[in-house]
Every structure is written in C-alpha cells, then in structure tokens.
Amino acid sequence: MPETLVQIEQKAPRGDWRDPHVEFRKGSICYSAAAKNLGALSLPNPRAWQPMDADWKLPPDWKRIVLDGMKERLKKYRSFRLFMDICVRCGACADKCHFYLGSADPKNMPVVRAELMRSIYRRYFTLTGRLFGSLAGGRELTEDVIKEWFYYFYQCTECRRCSVFCPYGIDTAEITMMGRELLNLIGCNTNWVLEPAANCFRTGNHLGIQPHGFKDSIDFAAEEASEITGLDIEVPINRKGAEVLFVMPSADYFGTPHYYTLLGYLMLFREIGLDYTVSAYASEGGNFGLFSSHEMMKRLNAKIYDEARRLRVKWILGGECGHMWRVLHQYMDTMNGPADFLEVPVSPITGTVFENARSTRAVHICEFTADLIHHGTLKLDPRRNDHWIATYHDSCNPARAMGLLEEPRTILKSVCRNFHEMPENTIREQTFCCGSGAGLGTDENLEMRLRGGFPRANAVKYVKEKHGVNLLTCICAIDKATLPTLLEYWVPGVEVAGVHELLGNALVMTGEKERVADLRGELFAPEAHSVGSASEASHA
Amino acid sequence: MSVSGAVSEIVAERWVERTLAAYPAEILPFLSGEHDRFRNPVGQVIQESLTTLARELLGAMDNRATAPAIDALVRMRAVQDFSPSAALRFIFDLRPVIAEVCGEVTPQLESRIDELALMAFDRYLACREQIASLREKELRVRALSPAR
C-alpha cells in the first residue's frame, strides 16, 4: 500500500502565526467574484480564479498597488492609522471573537487578525520596521500574505464584539474593512459580496429584482395581508409627496421567514394610517458595499437618499435590517450627509421627535413601533403568540452600532407572553454574531458559518433546555436567512422570526375579521382562539 | 464493575488533557481554564462530554447518557478544521489513559471503547451528511431567487 494511504493526520496543521501559509478547503471559504460582477462595478482585475488555485492571477504590480493603497488609506482614515499604532497586545479582545471560540484557530483572535495587517504596516510604514524587519514585528508582503488576508478577512463578520472589550476601543472590524478594500484593489473579492452589490447597482436591490417584480411581490404581500385581516390593505409604490419613505431589506419581500415580518409592517401601517410609500428604486435597505469598500458603500447608500429627494418625502423609515443601520448610523452622515433636504423625523401618531435621527433623518422601525406601544396607541393581544416561547438575538449591527437594545424588547414583551433572555454575556452589547454576516452567509462557506455560529447556538440551546424556547427572534435580514440553518444543525426545534412578525400576530386591527391563525397560517394556541377583535384584548 | 467515581474522574481529567492537546498550544490555557460555558463553549463541550463518557464507560454504559455526549462532541468536531481521523482520535486516546490510570484495559473495557468508537463513526457521518443536505437546501432556496 502506498505510504500516503496509510498516513493518518495527527492534528490540524497549524503553526507560528507569522507563517502566512493557509490551506483553502472547500466548505469553509467563499468563492471568488465572477468577472462580470467586477465589470458591472468597474473594479480592477476581472478574471476567472478560485481561492483553491495555486495561481491567483494577480496583476504584475500587485505589491505596489497594495502598498500604495495602504499608504493612501493610512492618510485618509485616521482611525486606520490609530488602530495600527496603539494596540498594546493586552489580549482583552483575544477570546471574544465567535470565530475564535468556535474554530479554536489562534489567527481568529481579533488581536492576531489585526496583526496580519499590522505586521505589514510595521515593515513598510514605520522606521523601525523598515530597518529591523521581523525583529520589529514586521513581515514581508508576499503572495502568501495576500492569501492569508483573504482567508482571515473573509472570516470576520465585522460584528465588532471584540471592540466592546478593547480598552482602547480598537475596532477590528474597521481593520477587516481596510483589508478587504486593499484586496479589492487587486481583484481578490468574493461573489457573495460583489453580486448583491452589482445587482443593487443595476436594479436597486441585492436580489436583482426588477421594478415589475418588486411590484408583484409587494402586491402579493398586500393581498395576503388583506386576506388574513379581512381589511383592504394597499401599499403605495413610488408615490410622490408621501410623508415617509419606507425602505426594507429585499429579503423581506422575497425570503422566508422575512416575508412574515413584511406582513407585520403592512398591517401596522394600515392600522395607524401611516402616509408612506415604498420605492422600486430604493428597494434595498441592506448595503453590501459595506463589505467591500467605503466607495461602494457610499454609492449604494446614496440611492436611498436620492430617492427620498425625488419622492419629496419628509423622512425615512427603515425595516428590520442589520448592516443597513451600521451604514446609516455610523457612515451615512460623513459619506452622503447631512440629509438636510429632509425633515427631522416626527411620529405622525404620537408626535415624538426622533432627535437621534436628526442628521440621518432615518428611523428604525423598532424605534417607531416601540414609541407607538409606549404611548398605548396599539391594541395588542399577546395571547395570539402563546404558541411561541421566544428569546431575542441582538443582531450585531442594531445592537452594537446603534445601541438598539430596549426597543425590540419593549415590542416583544408587549406582543408575546413567553419571553426568556439568553445569558447576560451573550446578549445586548455582548451579543454573539450569527457567524454569517458581512457577506459570509453563502452555502459554500457553511462549515465556517457553523463554527462561527456555535457560541450563539450554544446560548440558544441553553434557553431551549431551560425554558422550552422554540423561537429565536431577531431584526436582521441576514440573521433570518442564515440562523435557520445554524439552528437546524445545533439546536433543532427552534425557529426564527422577525419582531414585527410577532407584532403582526398580536395586532388587533380595527374592523378585522376573526383571526384563528398566525401569519404563518399556524393555528393560535387553544385559549388564544376566538380573540379576534375581542374587547378583552389588552391595551399595551 | 466496581470502579469508584474517583477513578472515572481521574480518567476524565487525563482524557480531557489529551483531547485538548490536539488544539493549538496558544489556545490551551483558555480552553482548559475558562469555565463559563458561554465564554468557552468548545472547552465546555469537551469537558462535559468526556466526563459523562468516562463515567459511563466505567459504570452503567447507559445509551441515554452516552449518545447525547458523543453527539455534542462529534457534532462540534465535525465542523472544526479536522480530518475525519483527527476528529475522532479522542476515542482512541482512551486506551492509553485507562492503561495509565487502571494499570490495564480489561477485555470488557476494550469492547466498550470499540462500541463508543462505532457510535462516534455513525454520528460523524450523520453530521457530515446533515451539513451536505443543509447546503443543498440553501442552494435550492437560492435558485428560487430571481438573479442568482
């Protein structure tokens, strides 16, 4: 028998972190971006290649391009230079990354992930590094380093959990973003990031749905919401002069379980008589530009504001989306803002002024709905959600990037009677990522996602065993798309839903017909039956 | 079998040590030293599963306890960066551990270890098959979406 057939691998191959060599195994990497998508976005070096290939077909002067790109960005983004300089390697962030915790791979420690870039910075941009090279913590920039960057910067979901623990506030997600920008300069990008961006550019949304398809989907949802409630529910599209432009992630009108959340929004808007419109042009809240470069993020974000201007709305209301809110809350103002052609958002129902949205003029649907509930303007019957025992996953971006912690909980506790939190160190600011954000949520990368999602699933398993939890709620489209797979593997028997789906179940609408089933068509729990427009329904 | 709980504890302890040694050295102090099950899920699954398995191996060998313990551990190792042989090596680490602690591996223990190994093979394959079918399911959903 040839020797290779009887060799048994002793350990997963790993070594010194300075050694840039990585092995690309199918199942735990994202595939390269198709040349046509690079073309659509005018990005350099379109070609056929895959990460598993030995030859990545980099441009001949790739090294100069990367170093020039780094130089430019060190100058342009003060945070980048600061993060390169100030880390004291205290290790507080080391065991905070879900990829590190799930994979046990030391290069997934945030401090080491950053060091992959920092060692190049030291070698080429500091005096000691230029003089003393590796003695000063520098590394040569080689093709292997580029491959390593690709591997580890597409193994970071930009979730920012590590930054919560860093005493200096170093945000490794920002370093990952820089790493991806530099990789983009030489054509090393993934299809799962660039195709949605290219689609969004072309049709206005990640899925590439054209205006007539958008209208069909929205009309279909409106019809279904009408059928469920017995009320006439219509959704205005591209209506000029509406007070509010409502922008949601495209998955809400094309994915499951997102779709039930959409039904929830539509019912809510009908009940409060909101003067709003959706748009076939701004038909995407999400922004996959965030996952490739600042420039791309800016281009995609601008579409929403252009449309708000064109439709002459007063302000923007946004749906249950994750990174949409990172972009709006942390970048929009300096990229495309201030949106001073819009008005400071005021709830037309309660009169609440959303001061926090003074510059972006965009309000999160959970802020909006929690305010309605706080003022007692909605009639809710939480018993209609008695078939669910729910917990809440703080989606990374709304939680860490905009501090949206109480609003979704206010809604959940008003619309459902069985609610249990996961352990303290896995929620709120410390929430564990789903493991599929920042453009990693593709099927070819499933093993990596299952590793990265393990800490989150582990906490869900705990509340399932302790309280019988059967529903994980969240407010992010990527969560809704990827958590079902994660849970099926780690915690079978727990489903995934948006917060506004449960709101749609509990919302008692004026003149509605008797409701016996929830938005998924599942019958209400027996005692919640026949509460249709019941007078005993609780006022929140 | 009249082996006391204390022996099973020592077996578990050394077994955990050997199993952890397959992970990179930098992470060992954390994996073995952090006892919060939410901060250190990998270390805790290894600890809990191997403790249960050692107890059952030297005790009643109750399937209701061994099956979930094997599943939890194998499920995790099936997605980590291990070859199949490396993922399941922990079972075979039992022999030297028992020989070390008990002096010998009795024929009964031998056959129990074999039984655990076979269970682990089955679980490993089931997990890998599940990953493949979950991927397929996601691909089918993707195929329905308009532009992909």
Ligand code: SF4
């Ligand atoms: S941002 Fe998230 S995924 Fe990236 S290194 Fe930090 S904790 Fe890990």
Ligand code: SF4
């Ligand atoms: S916590 Fe901050 S300073 Fe400490 S190692 Fe991590 S990034 Fe560096």
